[in-house]
Amino acid sequence: MNVTLGPSKLGGTATAPPSKSYTHRAILASGYADSATVRDALWSADTRATARAVELFGGSVTRSDDGTLSVEGFDGTPEVPADVIDCDNSGTTMRLVTAAAALADGTSVLTGDESLRSRPQGPLLEALSDLGADAASTRANGQAPLVVTGPLSGDRVSIPGDVSSQYITALLMAGAVTADGLEIDLETELKSAPYVDVTIELLADFGVDAEATEDGFAVPGGQSYAPEGGEYAVPGDFSSISYPLAAGAIASEDGVRIEGAHPSAQGDTAIVDIVDRMGADVEWNRDDGTIDVSKAPLEGIDVSVEDTPDLLPTIATLGAVADGDTRITNAEHVRFKETDRVSAMAEELEKMGVETTETRDSLTVHGDESTIRGATVDGRADHRIVMSLALAGLAADGETTIQGGEHVDVSFPGFFGMLSSLGATVETAD
C-alpha cells in the first residue's frame, strides 16, 4: 500500500495505543499462568504472533470487542507444538517464545518472515544449549528457522548484553517456572536496558520475583504466574506516542494533545525530554496521562539511543526538521531490527533532500527544514521507518509517497487514521 502525505497543519487529540512490549509479555505471562485476563491489550500483527504461540503451547487466547483478552494458560509447562510457530515479523515473539519452547518436553520449530529470519538469535540459542536444551539454527548461522528441544535443566548461564535485551527477558520469563531458577551473567554491557525493567515490573504484577544482581539478573525457580485479581491492564506505548508527539512538534498549528501517556518503566518516555530539549513546547501531566505539545523552532541535539533504540527513526525525522546537527549515538544495536534502521533512515531521508552522515554506531542528521522536499520513499517493510517517514512528509515541500504503509499494522494499526484525525492529508492507494 502506498500512502501519500502533503504538508499539513495539525491540531487535536490523539490516544496512545497500548504498549506492544507489555502486551507481548502479558500474553505470554498469562500463558505461563493457569489463566488470566489482559485488559487494554494491543492487538497488532506482532502481538497476534505471541498469542498464536501461546495457543500452540496448549493455551487459548480469546479477544472480546472491547479489546480484552481472556487467556487460558498452559500452566508453566508448554505442550510440544503441533505445528511450526510462525513469529511473522516479531523479534520479541521469537526470543520470548524460543526460551518457552526450551521448557517443553520435545521439539518446537520457530520461523518468521524474511526480515525476522535475518535477525540474530545465536546468543540465545547458545545460552539455552548451555542450559541443557538443544537449540539450533537450521542454517547454522544463528538465524531462524530455529529448532529447539527441551526441557532445559541448568541454573546458571552467561550471555552478551549488547545484541538484544530480549534474550534476558526470555530467560527471566522461562526461568521462573524451572525447578531451580536462573542466574544470568552478562558478558558485555546491557543495551536496551529499560526493556528488562519493563519485564521485571510486569513479572511483579504477575506475582513473580526477578531482580538485577551484581553480574546480571536472577530469577528464583518454582514460581507461579498469577496477576492480582486475575487481571492485568496494559499501559500506553511510548514508542508509539513518539509519533503524535513528534508530529505535534513538527507540524501543529493549535497544539496536539496525547492521552493515555501514563508513566511506566518504558525507556521510551525519554522522547518527551528529547522533544523538549530540541525546543518544542511540551508538557507531560503524569497524573492524568496527557502530553500537550506545540510546534516551535527546533534545534539539533546530541542524543544516545543506547536505552531507547526504537526512538532512532523518530529522532532522525525530528533532526531533519531541526536547525543544525542532530547526532544520534550508541546506535549499533539499532541495525539489528526489522531493517538496519540507521542506514534506512539515512538513505530514505536523503531521498527527501536531507543530508546525513553514518558511522557504525551513530547517525548524524544535518537538519534544515527549508531543504526537505517530498519524494517517493521506501518504508523498508518496517513499521517504524514507515511512520517516521510519514512525519517527515508533514514538513516537506510537496507530496511524499511512502511505499509499504500497511506495515504499521505491526505496532500501531490506527497510525494513519490518527494522523488524518489530527488534520494531516493522507491518501492511500494499493
Ligand SMILES: O=C(O)C1=C[C@@H](OP(=O)(O)O)[C@@H](O)[C@H](O)C1
Ligand atoms: O523487549 C522488548 O519489548 C523490546 C526490546 C527492544 O529490542 P532489543 O532488546 O533487541 O534492543 C526493542 O527494540 C523492541 O522493539 C521491543
Ligand SMILES: C=C(OP(=O)(O)O)C(=O)O
Ligand atoms: C524492534 C522492534 O520490535 P521486535 O524486536 O519485537 O521485532 C520494534 O518494535 O521496533
